Amino acid sequence: MSATFTRLAVAAAAVLVTAPALAQAADPTIAERLGLGWMAWTWQTAVFFAAIAASLLAMTLWEWVRPGGHPRHGVLGLTTTRGDRLFISLLAAAYIHLGWLALATGPLWMASLIALAVALLVFLFV
Amino acid sequence: MTKTENNRAWFLVLPVLLLVAMNAILPLMTVVNYSLQESFIAGFWDWVGTRHYQDVLASERFHAALIRQFAFTFIILIIEVPLGVAVALAMPKKGAWASLCLVLMALPLLIPWNVVGAIWNIFALPEIGLLGWGLNALGFDYNYTNQPISAWITVILMDVWHWTSLVVLLAYAGLQSIDEAYYRAAKIDGASRWAVFRYIQLPKMKTVLIIAFLLRFIDSFMIYTEPFVLTGGGPGNATTFLSIDLVKAAVGEFNLGIAAAMSIIYFLMTLLVCWLFFTLMTKDKEGQA
Incomplete structure (x- = not known):
């Protein structure tokens, strides 16, 4: 069950994340033709939102396989579920990137690496 | 693996989720898209x-607006929350006077924001407004149209007048929910008025006060209409809060990319504070359970 779930989640995430970029590459006017030209889509932002959608889908599948949200009392002294931990990770990622843009001069992918590390710590200990 | 919830209930909230997607999530995604691009001609975008x-993060103008915004929010919170609690404590608990007080308290909340701004605009004018003319007649040098301090005092007074009622109503509801047995027990113990407030009323009001604090924080942090109608963000930029600055960038200067980036930063700040308050509230409930 666990292996099936993992394969399903990875496949769904991969399809979701790559679909906008592939669609944009196949037809650059796809957003206009879908009536979404007013949203000023780019493949980069489409991939970004697809990644968030993929993480939500993965969380849904995780919840489906292991219901209950796995609540626990973490290092912050809060009782958090998996959804809370994802929210904290995403919010922390946004602030890490903003902080990097404001204070650091290095490439932005370094902030992304820090955000990933923080997300891992949040999922393990918060 | 036991199911503790009926997942069919999710279908009942599906219409709301769709509505939220249409009026909140899609616009938010659009703002993210705008924030990463530059537009010189409508409909044409360049990736930046x-x-x-x-x-935005390096802009002194943004920093100044942010500092003004936090200062304004801090000032109105330290005035409105204690004042609201004090008024709620002073209000009669039952009878016709209680109903009358509740109606009077609700009145400012029923007035549209732009009307509140217009009322205070006229009320505080130094030549013809009752407040402005009265203060000058008493010897105070008051003119909110060209003195930053006067403008700040007027904006704060206006907000306190408009929104303290909300805190009053919430605190009053919290007070009404306290069982009479607590007061009887306190009376038997010979507790002072302060002790009753400190050990009975304040703990029982904690949840509603957190809600009041949260609501007032969010409202004051995104305040736009009232100060815009009253001062237009002036004199100079003295009362240009974040939202006014944002509208100036978006509509006044048609700098959609910068305005969108400001919006996202603004949104993240509000989101963080809301999450902190929500966590505090739910933690409090866990403690009570």
């Missing part, structure tokens, strides 16, 4: 990456 974010 994170440049707008870097510009």
Whole structure:
């Protein structure tokens, strides 16, 4: 069950994340033709939102396989579920990137690496 | 693996989720898209990456508006929350006077924001307004149209007048929910008025006061209409809060990319504070359970 779930989640995430970029590459006017030209889509932002959608889908599948949200009392002294931990990770990622843009001069992918590390710590200990 | 919830209930909230997607999530995604691009002609966009974010985060104008925004929010919270609690404590608990007080308290909340701004605009004018003319007649040098301090005092007074009622109503509801047995027990113990407030009323009001604090924080942090109608963000930029600055960038200067980046930063700040308050509230409930 666990292996099936993992394969399903990875496949769904991969399809979701790559679909906008592939669609944009196949037809650059796809957003206009879908009536979404007013949203000023780019493949980069489409991939970004697809990644968030993929993480939500993965969380849904995780919840489906292991219901209950796995609540626990973490290092912050809060009782958090998996959804809370994802929210904290995403919010922390946004602030890490903003902080990097404001204070650091290095490439932005370094902030992304820090955000990933923080997300891992949040999922393990918060 | 036991199911503790009926998942069919999710279908009942599906219409709301769709509505939220249409009026909140899609616009938010659009703002993210705008924040990473530059537009010179409507409908044509150039990718600029994170440049707008870097510009906003380094902008002294944004820093100044942010400081003004936090100062305003801090000042109105330290005035409105204690004042609201004090008024709620002073209000009669039952009878016709209680109903009358509740109606009077609700009145400012029923007035549209732009009307509140217009009322205070006229009320505080130094030549013809009752407040402005009265203060000058008493010897105070008051003119909110060209003195930053006067403008700040007027904006704060206006907000306190408009929104303290909300805190009053919430605190009053909290007070009404306290069982009479607590007061009887306190009376038997010979507790002072302060002790009753400190050990009975304040703990029982904690949840509603957190809600009041949260609501007032969010409302004051995104305040736009009232100060815009009253002072237009002036004199100079003295009362240009974040939202006014944002509208100036978006509509006044048609700098959509910068305005979108400001919006996202603004949104993240509000989101963080809301999450902190929500966590505090739910933690409090866990403690009570």
